[in-house]
Amino acid sequence: MEFIVEKRIALTGKENGNQWNGKSHKMTVPWIVTAIVFSILSAVSYMYIFNRTDQTLHQASNTVNVKTDFNAKGDGLHDDTQAIQAALNDVDKGGTVIIPPGVYKVSKNMANKVSTGYGTSYSAFKITKPATIIMQGAxxxxxxxxxxxxxWIYKTSNVSLKGGSLKGDTLPADGIYTxxxxxxxQECDHCSIDGMYLKxxxxxxxxxxxxxxxLRNVTSEFNKGSGIINFLxxxxxxxxxxxxxxGDGHLSLYGGGKNNTVTNCTIIENRTEESGQQGITLEKEKNSTINNNTITGFYYGIDIKNGSDSCTIDNNNAYNNQFNIAIRPGDPGRNGQLTSNNIRIINNTVIKPRNQAGTGGILIKIGSGHLVQGNTIEEGGLLMTGGVSxxxxxxxxxxKFIDNLFVKKSDS
Structure with a gap:
């Protein structure tokens, strides 16, 4: 094979000391040059095609569907644990997993052994990268x-769970809360749950x-322990x-957290046999806000204890609790009974405590630096240690107890 190159040189030009007549001069180049050029062009074309194909595959796996892509059944009969976990593993970082409407039977995955310092548990699914999981109707x-x-969302960030109903087949009978x-x-940043139901x-x-x-628009009911717990x-x-x-503190801020907000929530206990529960619990909590919630049916409606400090309780409606709001030492045992200080209880409506002896709208048993201001309370319902009204x-x-409004029981 020859590669022909045509070279024109000016009439007066010289090359290698030889004078030319200005006519076209043809020279041959060995076949190996042709092969090299061809190889380079082929490699460039291959890389372009490969990259385009890789981009196409990347885009395709940015959204996956557990039924159409991974053969999950969603019929309540087949075990869909492996199919859904495969989708969670396969989706690109930051991608979307769609779990269509259906009933998904899921089982214990022994590989997902969870340890939080409060006992060992297991989970059906483990999520370790940013993703959005859409589960409306699932x-x-x-x-x-x-x-x-x-x-189980573990050591990652920006995971979003949207919708979905999570149900155990029966209420747990044992007291293992974890x-x-x-x-x-667990150990995550900027993760969210919206519109989920749990039971x-x-x-x-x-x-x-x-x-x-x-957490937004979550309903969590009939759980052995907390419906929602925010731990450290x-x-x-x-x-x-x-x-x-x-059970326990229905909504619990526990273990030493800070700068948390609970707002616009409804916390209810209406089982007549359960008379000793707590609604919202704060333990060792710092600089957190409980605002505009409704709490009813508990022994302690809002229970502040065990070393909480500089928290604000404002504009809540607490009623039909043995004590609608209480600041107290805490429960005996491993959690200790530490003093809580600098709690602001302002502008709450805390009327209609349970119609029993030893009840109150607000009870302050321990601590200093508290501000109790602008609350609406029944007469005799603002109590200090020993029942002092x-x-x-x-x-x-x-x-400081300032500008609280005391109303007659008949008016409340």
Whole structure:
């Protein structure tokens, strides 16, 4: 093979000391040059095609569907655990997993062994990268006896769960509060849950050692322990949620968190046999806000204890609780009974406590630096340690009681 090159040189030009007549001069180039040029062109073309194909595949896996792409059934009969986990593993970082309407039977995954320092549990699914999981109309069925939860979001960020109903088949009978966590957000940043329903778990949702989590429009009911617990987590927003007929502190800020907000939530206990529960619990909580919530049916409606400091309780409606709002030492045992200080209780409506002896709108048993101001309380319902009733403006032990409105019981 020859590669022909035509070269024109000016009439007066010279090359290698030889004079030319200005006519075209043809020279031959060895065949190997042709092969090299051809190889380079082929490689460039291959890389272009490969990159275009890789981009196409990348875009295709940015959104996956557990039914159409991974053969999940969603019929309530087949076990869909492996199919859904495969979708969660396959989707690109920051991508979307679609779980269409259906009933998904999910089982305990022994590979997903969860340890939080409060006992060992398991989860059906594990999420370790940013993703959006869309589950409107999807129902996840678990077997309570096997002691496992559904979603474990672990050491990642920007995971968003949208919709979905998570259900155990029965209410747990044992007292293991960490063995069946519906959704565990563990050591994560900026993760969120919106529009989810949970029932029959040891804990509905546990935000554990995480930052900037958001829960909105969540309903969590009939759980052995908390419907929602925020453990040693900061800057969480819990907004417009309903927690009902669960145990422990129905909505609990616990373990030393800070800068958390609970707002616009409804916390209810209406089982007549359950008279000793707490609605919203703050333990060792710092600089957090409980605002515009409704709490009813508990022994302590809003229970502030065990070393909480500089929290604000404002514009809540608490009624039909033994004590609608209380600041107290805490429960005996491993949690200790630490003093809580600098709590602001302002502009709450705390009327109609349970019609029993030893009840009150607001009870202050411990601590200093508290401000109790602008609350609406029944006469005799603002109490200090020993049942001492405060009826007017007063400053005592650096605690201030200012401009509270006392109403007759018949008026409330």
């Amino acid at each position: 129902v996840f069925q678990t077997q309570t006896k096997d002691q496992y939860g559904v979603f 063995s069946r966590v519906g959704v565990l957000i 029959n778990f040891s804990q509905g949702i546990n935000i554990y050692k995480s930052q900037f989590s958001t 987590s900061s800057n969480s927003l819990i907004d417009s949620c309903t927690i009902r007929n669960s 405060i009826k007017s403006n007063l400053e005592f032990n650096n605690n």
